[in-house]
Amino acid sequence: xxxxxxxxxxxxxxxxxxxxxxxxxxxxxxxxxxxxxxxxxxxxxxxxxxxxxxxxxxxxxxxxxxxxxxxxxxxxxxxxxxxxxxxxxxxxxxxxxxxxxxxxxxxxxxxxxxxxxxxxxxxxxxxxxxxxxxxxxxxxxxxxxxxxxxxxxxxxxxxxxxxxxxxxxxxxxxxxxxxxxxxxxxxxxxxxxxxxxxxxxxxxxx
Amino acid sequence: xxxxxxxxxxxxxxxxxxxxxxxxxxxxxxxxxxxxxxxxxxxxxxxxxxxxxxxxxxxxxxxxxxxxxxxxxxxxxxxxxxxxxxxxxxxxxxxxxxxxxxxxxxxxxxxxxxxxxxxxxxxxxxxxxxxxxxxxxxxxxxxxxxxxxxxxxxxxxxxxxxxxxxxxxxxxxxxxxxxxxxxxxxxxxxxxxxxxxxxxxxxxx
Numbered sequence: 250x251x252x253x254x255x256x257x258x259x260x261x262x263x264x265x266x267x268x269x270x271x272x273x274x275x276x277x278x279x280x281x282x283x284x285x286x287x288x289x290x291x292x293x294x295x296x297x298x299x300x301x302x303x304x305x306x307x308x309x310x311x312x313x314x315x316x317x318x319x320x321x322x323x324x325x326x327x328x329x330x331x332x333x334x335x336x337x338x339x340x341x342x343x344x345x346x347x348x349x350x351x352x353x354x355x356x357x358x359x360x361x362x363x364x365x366x367x368x369x370x371x372x373x374x375x376x377x378x379x380x381x382x383x384x385x386x387x388x389x390x391x392x393x394x395x396x397x398x399x400x401x402x403x404x405x406x407x408x409x410x411x412x413x414x415x416x417x418x419x420x421x422x423x424x425x426x427x428x429x430x431x432x433x434x435x436x437x438x439x440x441x442x443x444x445x446x447x448x449x450x451x452x453x454x455x
Numbered sequence: 456x457x458x459x460x461x462x463x464x465x466x467x468x469x470x471x472x473x474x475x476x477x478x479x480x481x482x483x484x485x486x487x488x489x490x491x492x493x494x495x496x497x498x499x500x501x502x503x504x505x506x507x508x509x510x511x512x513x514x515x516x517x518x519x520x521x522x523x524x525x526x527x528x529x530x531x532x533x534x535x536x537x538x539x540x541x542x543x544x545x546x547x548x549x550x551x552x553x554x555x556x557x558x559x560x561x562x563x564x565x566x567x568x569x570x571x572x573x574x575x576x577x578x579x580x581x582x583x584x585x586x587x588x589x590x591x592x593x594x595x596x597x598x599x600x601x602x603x604x605x606x607x608x609x610x611x612x613x614x615x616x617x618x619x620x621x622x623x624x625x626x627x628x629x630x631x632x633x634x635x636x637x638x639x640x641x642x643x644x645x646x647x648x649x650x651x652x653x654x655x656x657x658x659x660x
Binding site: 272273274275276278279280319320323324327328330331334335349350353354356357358359362427430431432433434435436438439440442443444446447453 | 546
């Protein structure tokens with residue numbers, strides 16, 4: 250794998266992170282981060298859908314008329330999302346229930362349209378596949394970080410296992426119920442962006 | 456009475472942005488000035504008002520298990536097409552926004568000039584698809600309630616984006632740490648507004 254390809258694969262994890270820098274895919278991501286498990290499943294589903302839709306659109310890019318490309322993209326993405334949804338429903342029904350409508354909302358996740366428009370329409374299938382995997386992983390990482398903070402402080406557990414020992418609760422420690430409510434997801438993202446931009450001075454807005 | 460209840464609930468308690476984070480991308484990108492955010496808010500409300508009832512009819516008479524019996528007779532009672540709902544909903548939404556765009560352009564050019572750039576964007580706004588999916592999940596008894604739900608969600612979304620834009624216009628003059636400028640502070644701001652909206656939770660009408 251040469252240097253350019255490596256760049257395509259790895260830059261979305263940090264410098265070109267879809268959530269923190271490009272502000273894509275916030276829509277459905279915040280709601281699934283109250284616990285790590287649904288966040289992880291959501292991240293993997295998005296990675297799969299981005300990677301394969303990138304490949305398909307990249308293969309079709311010379312035959313799609315420019316005027317109707319949005320509809321074509323939506324149909325390709327919707328078909329892939331239906332496949333993912335049926336698989337989840339069949340093999341992990343519980344997580345499917347937790348994610349509910351947010352699986353369907355992968356269709357309108359801005360990461361997909363953003364990558365299809367910005368990358369897949371102008372690059373070959375292999376590059377597009379790597380780009381999709383990279384962006385999907387960049388998205389997953391952020392989701393897992395948010396879910397880590399929220400699950401640890403909100404429920405005292407990680408991936409469903411109790412982390413904060415019972416003796417703490419006996420001594421009067423209480424879970425922060427606000428952490429699993431919607432507002433804290435936004436504030437945690439705000440703080441992650443703060444830290445990220447403090448590390449990368451060139452990303453700061455004037 | 457039930458409709459009024461649903462209307463108020465969908466604006467304040469089940470607010471699209473503050474409770475479900477739907478439509479965040481355009482919410483963050485377009486909320487820089489009040490004027491444009493009002494334009495986008497009106498466009499979203501308009502499209503929701505049309506797509507939710509249309510998708511409701513589609514769901515009730517075509518997709519649901521046994522929904523086709525009115526057309527094909529009793530042998531269709533076991534047909535369940537609900538796995539197709541994503542692709543059909545998004546197709547309806549994309550074509551509806553296209554029709555709305557053409558109608559608005561034909562009859563009210565002034566409104567079109569204002570909404571013009573936003574209308575095509577709406578097809579990929581999560582709030583629109585989200586409202587249809589929530590509608591499917593909640594099993595509303597008739598098309599009237601689905602319409603009320605669509606209108607209420609749209610107005611709630613508009614309320615959120617206009618109020619955020621109003622705050623952001625004033626924030627220009629404040630001193631904010633460099634790394635937090637722009638996106639970071641906006642997220643925290645939306646979080647605080649969302650906390651305020653949590654106060655409506657648990658209200659029973």
